[in-house]
Amino acid sequence: MSGDAREPIPDEPRAPVLVRLPPHLVVLFPGAERRVALTARTVDEMVDGLDALWPGMRARLCDETPAIRRHINVFVDGRRARLSTPLTPGSDVFVLTAISGG
Amino acid sequence: MGQQVYLLVGTRKGAFILESDAARRAWQVRGPFCETWPTNHVVADPASGTLYAGGGNEWFGPAVWKSTDRGATWSHSSCGLAYAAGQEPVKAVWSLAIGADGALYAGVEPAGLFRSTDGGETWTHLHGLQQHPTRAQWNPGGAGLILHSLLLDPADHKKIWVGISAAGVFASEDGGETWETRNRGTRADYMPEGQNYPEFGQCVHCLVMAPGGRRLYQQNHCGMYRSDDGGRSWESIEEGLPSSFGFPAAVHPRDPDGLYLVPLNGDIKGRFMPEGKAAVWRTRDGGSHWQARREGLPQGGAYFNVLRQALATDTLEPAGVYFGTNSGGLYASIDEGETWTCLAPHLPTITSVETLVMER
Numbered sequence: 001m002s003g004d005a006r007e008p009i010p011d012e013p014r015a016p017v018l019v020r021l022p023p024h025l026v027v028l029f030p031g032a033e034r035r036v037a038l039t040a041r042t043v044d045e046m047v048d049g050l051d052a053l054w055p056g057m058r059a060r061l062c063d064e065t066p067a068i069r070r071h072i073n074v075f076v077d078g079r080r081a082r083l084s085t086p087l088t089p090g091s092d093v094f095v096l097t098a099i100s101g102g
Numbered sequence: 103m104g105q106q107v108y109l110l111v112g113t114r115k116g117a118f119i120l121e122s123d124a125a126r127r128a129w130q131v132r133g134p135f136c137e138t139w140p141t142n143h144v145v146a147d148p149a150s151g152t153l154y155a156g157g158g159n160e161w162f163g164p165a166v167w168k169s170t171d172r173g174a175t176w177s178h179s180s181c182g183l184a185y186a187a188g189q190e191p192v193k194a195v196w197s198l199a200i201g202a203d204g205a206l207y208a209g210v211e212p213a214g215l216f217r218s219t220d221g222g223e224t225w226t227h228l229h230g231l232q233q234h235p236t237r238a239q240w241n242p243g244g245a246g247l248i249l250h251s252l253l254l255d256p257a258d259h260k261k262i263w264v265g266i267s268a269a270g271v272f273a274s275e276d277g278g279e280t281w282e283t284r285n286r287g288t289r290a291d292y293m294p295e296g297q298n299y300p301e302f303g304q305c306v307h308c309l310v311m312a313p314g315g316r317r318l319y320q321q322n323h324c325g326m327y328r329s330d331d332g333g334r335s336w337e338s339i340e341e342g343l344p345s346s347f348g349f350p351a352a353v354h355p356r357d358p359d360g361l362y363l364v365p366l367n368g369d370i371k372g373r374f375m376p377e378g379k380a381a382v383w384r385t386r387d388g389g390s391h392w393q394a395r396r397e398g399l400p401q402g403g404a405y406f407n408v409l410r411q412a413l414a415t416d417t418l419e420p421a422g423v424y425f426g427t428n429s430g431g432l433y434a435s436i437d438e439g440e441t442w443t444c445l446a447p448h449l450p451t452i453t454s455v456e457t458l459v460m461e462r
Contacts, residue, residue, distance in 0.1 A: 063191035
């Protein structure tokens with residue numbers, strides 16, 4: 001994935017989004033769930049929210065570029081997203097493992 | 103009470119543990135562990151029996167796994183196991199070692215070294231290697247720019263040796279702050295004529311320390327070597343071997359002159375057992391003379407290899423010797439390499455073998 005530079009964060013109330021996580025990620029974190037509702041304005045904030053719930057999850061999804069890992073795909077409302085991608089109220093987010101990684 | 107022997111096996115699809123009493127005739131195989139992540143190295147703290155497994159997953163990145171109950175349950179962490187923002191990310195953990203001070207060290211790809219003082223929960227980058235003046239000129243070997251060999255002085259935890267493919271051997275005497283090259287006398291046949299003994303850039307395949315900590319051996323892409331001065335100079339000991347090319351080396355647990363190797367047929371001929379006949383080669387005089395040991399090993403159609411961390415000895419008497427193949431076969435000798443049996447024929451590709459002997 002090319003550059004993942006941060007874009008301006010929309011100045012609007014935080015939106016609740018529904019995040020779906022892959023089973024082989026969830027199994028790494030005792031107590032983690034496949035579906036989680038979070039409030040976040042961007043994918044980056046969503047990852048922060050996941051990491052707050054299950055410490056260490058950010059490192060599984062993002063590298064130190066910082067960027068979403070090469071073989072992890074995050075889709076927001078059907079479109080492939082970056083860390084800077086904004087989330088809108090009710091966004092559907094899928095975190096998926098790319099076929100290229102396995 | 104009796105002794106229990108554990109073989110800690112890293113594979114491309116998780117870690118496995120084989121377990122036996124000291125007779126080493128009946129083994130129980132457990133695994134795969136670590137959620138079948140590619141696992142490059144599994145080691146044990148001999149004092150506590152805590153197990154650590156290092157690897158990296160194409161999806162989820164690098165991590166060190168930990169088990170305090172002999173492998174029944176595992177947790178993982180990579181907190182701090184990362185370079186600074188903007189640098190090429192850490193891809194996988196390749197080597198683990200436990201120091202005399204109890205600290206845990208991890209060598210990674212791309213080559214660098216991390217240290218943990220809380221049993222692998224959090225990690226600190228030892229910046230010295232990245233700041234070495236030769237760093238910008240390091241080139242990867244066939245498996246990447248990997249820090250695969252990691253040796254700690256048993257008497258002085260500030261002394262560290264690493265083997266990096268294909269940057270060569272480096273040593274630190276201040277706990278990883280500063281490093282110097284330790285490659286004098288080792289060849290780089292792949293360099294132009296007249297440049298075959300560079301200061302760095304050698305393709306070290308495996309670096310091991312003899313018992314007592316005074317002698318090092320290395321299997322190199324280009325030859326087999328011994329050093330009695332901490333790696334400051336290396337002497338070729340490849341005469342008598344079927345080729346100068348192989349990956350792993352393992353020392354005898356008590357005899358500094360005892361060493362085991364698995365030479366392959368050469369780097370441009372397929373990199374498998376010479377003539378398809380498997381053998382472990384042994385010296386008992388520091389590399390002056392070599393003997394092939396084949397009894398019990400396949401003597402036809404053995405087109406496998408043994409990767410750089412997949413040969414090990416145990417500490418029992420007589421010493422056990424173990425190796426795993428890229429085709430997933432795990433072999434054992436309980437008589438110092440004289441005779442061999444296959445313990446597990448069909449594991450995933452075996453990347454590493456280590457041993458642990460503990461009182462039950």
